[in-house]
Amino acid sequence: MIRQLYRVLGPEGSRPLNRLLVLQCGAAVLQGVAFALLVPVLRALLGPGPGDVWPWLTAFVACALAHTVLQGAAIGGGFTVGSRLSRVLHRRMADQALRLPLGWFTAGRTAEFSRLAGQNVIQVMSTPAHLLRPFISSLLTPATLVIATFFFDVRTALVLLVCAPVLFAVQAASSAVMRRLDLGRDAAIGESADRVLEYARNQPVLRAFGRTAEGYGALDDALLAEARADRRLIARGLPGLVSFSFATRLVFALLLALGVSWQLDGSLTVPTLLALLVLLVRLIDSVSSAAEAGAGMRIARNTLERLGAVLDEPPFPQPAEPRTPRDASVEFTGVGFRYDGDDGGPADAPAARPVLDDVTFRLPERSMTALVGPSGAGKTTIAGLLARFRDTTEGTVRIGGVDVREIAADDLTAHVSLVFQDVYLFDGTIEENVRVGAPDAEPGALAEAAARSGLDRVIEELPDGWATKVGEGGARLSGGQRQRVSIARALLKDAPILVLDEATAALDQENEALFADVVRTLADRKTLLVIAHRLSTVVRADQILVLEDGRITERGTHDDLVTAGGTYASFWERRARAHGWRLAAAPS
Numbered sequence: 001m002i003r004q005l006y007r008v009l010g011p012e013g014s015r016p017l018n019r020l021l022v023l024q025c026g027a028a029v030l031q032g033v034a035f036a037l038l039v040p041v042l043r044a045l046l047g048p049g050p051g052d053v054w055p056w057l058t059a060f061v062a063c064a065l066a067h068t069v070l071q072g073a074a075i076g077g078g079f080t081v082g083s084r085l086s087r088v089l090h091r092r093m094a095d096q097a098l099r100l101p102l103g104w105f106t107a108g109r110t111a112e113f114s115r116l117a118g119q120n121v122i123q124v125m126s127t128p129a130h131l132l133r134p135f136i137s138s139l140l141t142p143a144t145l146v147i148a149t150f151f152f153d154v155r156t157a158l159v160l161l162v163c164a165p166v167l168f169a170v171q172a173a174s175s176a177v178m179r180r181l182d183l184g185r186d187a188a189i190g191e192s193a194d195r196v197l198e199y200a201r202n203q204p205v206l207r208a209f210g211r212t213a214e215g216y217g218a219l220d221d222a223l224l225a226e227a228r229a230d231r232r233l234i235a236r237g238l239p240g241l242v243s244f245s246f247a248t249r250l251v252f253a254l255l256l257a258l259g260v261s262w263q264l265d266g267s268l269t270v271p272t273l274l275a276l277l278v279l280l281v282r283l284i285d286s287v288s289s290a291a292e293a294g295a296g297m298r299i300a301r302n303t304l305e306r307l308g309a310v311l312d313e314p315p316f317p318q319p320a321e322p323r324t325p326r327d328a329s330v331e332f333t334g335v336g337f338r339y340d341g342d343d344g345g346p347a348d349a350p351a352a353r354p355v356l357d358d359v360t361f362r363l364p365e366r367s368m369t370a371l372v373g374p375s376g377a378g379k380t381t382i383a384g385l386l387a388r389f390r391d392t393t394e395g396t397v398r399i400g401g402v403d404v405r406e407i408a409a410d411d412l413t414a415h416v417s418l419v420f421q422d423v424y425l426f427d428g429t430i431e432e433n434v435r436v437g438a439p440d441a442e443p444g445a446l447a448e449a450a451a452r453s454g455l456d457r458v459i460e461e462l463p464d465g466w467a468t469k470v471g472e473g474g475a476r477l478s479g480g481q482r483q484r485v486s487i488a489r490a491l492l493k494d495a496p497i498l499v500l501d502e503a504t505a506a507l508d509q510e511n512e513a514l515f516a517d518v519v520r521t522l523a524d525r526k527t528l529l530v531i532a533h534r535l536s537t538v539v540r541a542d543q544i545l546v547l548e549d550g551r552i553t554e555r556g557t558h559d560d561l562v563t564a565g566g567t568y569a570s571f572w573e574r575r576a577r578a579h580g581w582r583l584a585a586a587p588s
Ligand SMILES: Nc1ncnc2c1ncn2[C@@H]1O[C@H](COP(=O)(O)OP(=O)(O)OP(=O)(O)O)[C@@H](O)[C@H]1O
Pocket: 339, 342, 343, 355, 373, 374, 375, 376, 377, 378, 379, 380, 381, 382
């Protein structure tokens, strides 16, 4: 547990923890010495010369005072280390979030991450002040008392020395069982928390489909599993706790019996026997509190291990010697990709099927490419690989002739802008959201991006204009408004490569025209890859890539492809009869 604390605090946090441990150990030993001094005090008081008590009493008071001072300092130190722990953990988690591959953030892992950063960090930050101190004193105070007993009665001390390992063995066995059970229960509680969250988030769908009355199966199952884990904890954990408490009482009874028999045979005086009994009661008390402190430490250790596991997740590899792209062209060469392990499933799960297979294409600088294909063909996956959200399973993605794996993260971000269908906005103002990609942009550039994306009209209508709060995830804006913020954000960032996922649902007629406008004005200035759903966009493209089931099946200009008479041509013909234009999977 202490090792885990050192691990998560890192080198800069280890000095205050060292100091805290010294203070806590000092306080625990002084407490033991103070208790031990009660023996000569009692012996003197109950013995033939009560006047001898004064030196012992003075030593006892001095020790108790010193213990109080150290204890106070240790409590203060505990709070200091606790708040440092929270700061360090939050900072390290934020750093780690930046370094982890996007594929790591599945729904389950994101929920665990938010639990760890919230309630678990709060729980861990109380460890140094509230758990470490009682735990250390429950170990060192009894150890000091056993050593002190040698000065008063060697036989009692030897019996204690023999019994101590037995007590520790019982405690360790019970602790190991409890730790396993705690882990199982933690996982069950985490699962219930995820399902409750999911239940709350899905209320609109559940209510729309009248699924509220009969409950929510996944949540019911999670709650049942949690109740089972609770019952298991009580049924299997209780025997261990009871046997430890029984063992400590047994040791006390044994020593009591031995003490009485030594007193009866005259080898132990009554005052010493009484004083030793007082000492033993303190000792048993301390050992029993070790079990309680141990339970708290066990839970904190489990949490620290989970935190450590997230912090130790291998980061997305960054190049040791980054290279800079020559220009803004893009090249996919023999790219294959599968989402293996992304869903956080078991490591031995069968390998996922490839989503992309041998995808090769080139986007020349300042050209426009339309990527078309049925739903699930892999279009968004291609966009994600271009921005290096994930690494390819096979083949290479190059920007300006340089493998994206050799480009520094900042450089890559500066080269690529993305406008996705499901726009995510931060819980801030519209201006903050647009400035995400270019925090220092001039007001003129901001106004221009707003005008070109049509955001200026949205801002005019909103009472707080640019300062309008968008709500968590942009919930206070309509889908079309969010889309405009997202386009303005990409325009303001002004990266040479722009990937646009043409929204199908979020756009009304006006937004649609706007989007077409943006595409038209950008086509000769940037390398544009448009995941296209509208014919007007596709016809205008310098090249069209038709993606079907993870493979590029056709490529060329609109005229080329219509002449070629393949899949694209048949879609094009059908389009005359359709209201919209959208590739659908060919009937098999
Ligand atoms: N995170 C993920 N984990 C596992 N599989 C995924 C993940 N994201 C996408 N897939 C799968 O990869 C395939 C391609 O998905 P992708 O989103 O790239 O298709 P798309 O062509 O963009 O579809 P659409 O036009 O509907 O947006 C689909 O079968 C999808 O189920």
